[in-house]
Amino acid sequence: xxxxxxxxxxxxxxxxxxxxxxxxxxxxxxxxxxxxxxxxxxxxxxxxxxxxxxxxxxxxxxxxxxxxxxxxxxxxxxxxxxxxxxxxxxxxxxxxxxxxxxxxxxxxxxxxxxxxxxxxxxxxxxxxxxxxxxxxxxxxxxxxxxxxxxxxxxxxxxxxxxxxxxxxxxxxxxxxxxxxxxxxxxxxxxxxxxxxxxxxxxxxxxxxxxxxxxxxxxxxxxxxxxxxxxxxxxxxxxxxxxxxxxxxxxxxxxxxxxxxxxxxxxxxxxxxxxxxxxxxxxxxxxxxxxxxxxxxxxxxxxxxxxxxxxxxxxxxxxxxxxxxxxxxxxxxxxxxxxxxxxxxxxxxxxxxxxxxxxxxxxxxxxxxxxxxxxxxxxxxxxxxxxxxxxxxxxxxxxxxxxxxxxxxxxxxxxxxxxxxxxxxxxxxxxxxxxxxxxxxxxxxxxxxxx
Numbered sequence: 001x002x003x004x005x006x007x008x009x010x011x012x013x014x015x016x017x018x019x020x021x022x023x024x025x026x027x028x029x030x031x032x033x034x035x036x037x038x039x040x041x042x043x044x045x046x047x048x049x050x051x052x053x054x055x056x057x058x059x060x061x062x063x064x065x066x067x068x069x070x071x072x073x074x075x076x077x078x079x080x081x082x083x084x085x086x087x088x089x090x091x092x093x094x095x096x097x098x099x100x101x102x103x104x105x106x107x108x109x110x111x112x113x114x115x116x117x118x119x120x121x122x123x124x125x126x127x128x129x130x131x132x133x134x135x136x137x138x139x140x141x142x143x144x145x146x147x148x149x150x151x152x153x154x155x156x157x158x159x160x161x162x163x164x165x166x167x168x169x170x171x172x173x174x175x176x177x178x179x180x181x182x183x184x185x186x187x188x189x190x191x192x193x194x195x196x197x198x199x200x201x202x203x204x205x206x207x208x209x210x211x212x213x214x215x216x217x218x219x220x221x222x223x224x225x226x227x228x229x230x231x232x233x234x235x236x237x238x239x240x241x242x243x244x245x246x247x248x249x250x251x252x253x254x255x256x257x258x259x260x261x262x263x264x265x266x267x268x269x270x271x272x273x274x275x276x277x278x279x280x281x282x283x284x285x286x287x288x289x290x291x292x293x294x295x296x297x298x299x300x301x302x303x304x305x306x307x308x309x310x311x312x313x314x315x316x317x318x319x320x321x322x323x324x325x326x327x328x329x330x331x332x333x334x335x336x337x338x339x340x341x342x343x344x345x346x347x348x349x350x351x352x353x354x355x356x357x358x359x360x361x362x363x364x365x366x367x368x369x370x371x372x373x374x375x376x377x378x379x380x381x382x383x384x385x386x387x388x389x390x391x392x393x394x395x396x397x398x399x400x401x402x403x404x405x406x407x408x409x410x411x412x413x414x415x416x417x418x419x420x421x422x423x424x425x426x427x428x429x430x431x432x433x434x435x436x437x438x439x440x441x442x443x444x445x446x447x448x449x450x
Contacts, residue, residue, distance in 0.1 A: 006109070008068040012193070013061040016040065019163050022066045026132050026166075029139065039152035039162030046156040052342070053280040053309045058254050063195045063226050065164045067109040073130065075116045084108050093186055102181035103128045107198055108188050110166040121179055127172040128183055131199050134170030141172060145201055149232035149260050149288075157256045161197045161230040168198030168229070171212060173239075175205040182211040182244075187229075189253065192221035200231040204239035204267075216247040224279065226254045233261035235269050237291075242270040244429065248440060249278040251307055260286040266293035272428050273300040275310050276440050284342055286315035289323035297326040301425045303441075304337030304369070313360075313374075315344035318351045318384075325356045330425060332418065334365035340372040345379075345386070352383040362392045363421050365414075415441065 008025065010018050019040050023033040048055050074080050077094045088094065088106050097104040103117035105128070112130035121128070127138065135142050152162035169185045189196050204210055218225060227249065235241045241261065249255055255278040261269040271285035287296035298314035316325040331339035341360040362371040373390055395417055403413035418441055419426075426434050 006067050006069050006191070007071055008066075009064055010066045012064055014040070014043075014063070014065055014160075014164065018065055022164055022166065025066070025068070028135060031143070032135060035147070035152075036163050039159045042152050043156060043159035043163055046159060048156065049282075052282050052340075053311045055254070055280070058224065058226065060160075062223070063193055064191065065195050065197070066166055067191050067194055068111050069108045069190070070111070070113055073112055073133070074114050077114065080114055084113055087188060087190070088114075088186065093184070096184065100181065101184050102179050103183045105130060105169055105183075105185040106188070107167045107185065107196075109191055109194060109196065112167045117183075121177075124177050125174040126177060126179060127170065129170050131168040131170050131201065132166065134201075138170070138172070141203070142170070142201070145203055145232070145234060146199075147232075149234065149262050150230050150258050155258060157228045158230055158258045161199060161228050161258070164195070165197045165199035165230065167196075168200040169202070169212070170200070171202040171210060173204045173208040173210045176207045177205075178209040179211070182213045185212070185214045187214065187216045187227075189218035189225050189227060189249075191225075193223045193225060195226040195228065198229050200229065201234075202232070202241060202243070203234045204236060204241050206237040206239060209240040211242040211244070213244045214246075216245075216249060218250045218253050220250040221252060224252050224254060227257070229257045229259075231257070231259040233269060235261060235263045235267035237265045238267060240268045242272065243285075244272040246274040246276075247278070247281075248276045251277060251279055251305075253278045255281040255283065257283045259283065260288065261296070262288045262290050263294035263296055265291040267291075268295040270296075270428075271298045271300070271314065272425070273298070273312070274425070275300070275302040275312055278308060278310075280309050280311070282311045284313045284315050284344075286317070286344075287325065288317045288319060289325065290319050292320045292322045294320065294323045295325065296323075299326075299328040299425055299428060300330070301422055302329075302331040302339050304331065304333045304339040306335040306337060309338045309340070311340040311342060313340075313342040316346070316356065317344075318347040318354045318356065321350070321352045321354065323351065323354055327358045327360075328424060329360040330422060331360075331362045331371060332365070332421070333362065333369035333371050336368045338370040338372075340374065342374045343376065345375075345377045347379045347381050347384055347386070349380040351381050354381065354384040354386075356385070357387040359389045361390070361421070363418070364392065364394045
């Protein structure tokens, strides 16, 4: 990114000076600076993960950890600088805001450049802002909940995010409020060798409902970039949170994300997670079913192409009786790509009358692609109903011949088979995102021919 396109950037690499500089730039309270510096120490002390995808070519010292593109955040698209506005207009975000969404946030590199919530929801006490604004305007709530679901010591990249986080979303839904249109956030990495570390915190008070949708993209540069978000969801008694991600990173992005939810009595949490693009993705949305009657579901789709490793899956922890859960994971590997399902289902002693089903399905296009399954099921209670299914299938010459004999081209035949395979995932998406997924799949199928 040319220097003229941002107003401030830290030096490359990470150390106490960089972390303190970020905190000072944001004029944060002392406890947050201390939180960041403690997390930096954890990041420095923890080794790189020795499992999962190969991270040996990721150099933390070859990354810019904070890039500020504009001076102030805006609430009108017309006030956003032209270059940034044109990027988001190409993605159709302003148009979607008018037709389908209760509110929109847009992050460019390290900072949210646009945030707006429709007056109807603001009047009911809903808060939708970036995390830095939330820390300034609602410090008590942020201090009460931040890092309670994912502490800095959870893993190396949660520690890194805690040290250098910037932007992201803060959503607070008051008791009994049902937001019947999704909130959307869009994250764009626009600089080479840049790290994006948004932090998102969603709190649903008792009896409330919110659907949050996020999209991600980045242009292709010669050098690698890093995206390492932390997302914490807190679903209080009888509330319902649905969190949908459709990521479409360029193939030079390391996407190392930690996402976890806690569901209290009779609350419900849904993760809907679509993974396209990136060089490496390591992401396992998790739900802790903390109190009786809580429900959780995770449905994910990963598409791995040439040079990509999608290491994805889901984790459910049953910590109370009468809790139910579902994990459905689907993956597609083609052109030498590798997909891995990595899952955890845990039922602690005393969590009786639990029901859970895990299903992971892999589709392989050719002989040079690879898929792996690493399920872990840990049951400490006898009175439970647990199911696990796994399947691996390959697009066969017979299937293609049959469809082509009915007049379809090879490309359309492959797309038809894939659309059937991912149907369970697409059906859960809002209409405009279902269209987007079908478009992405069509593009992937087009690339796989010739």
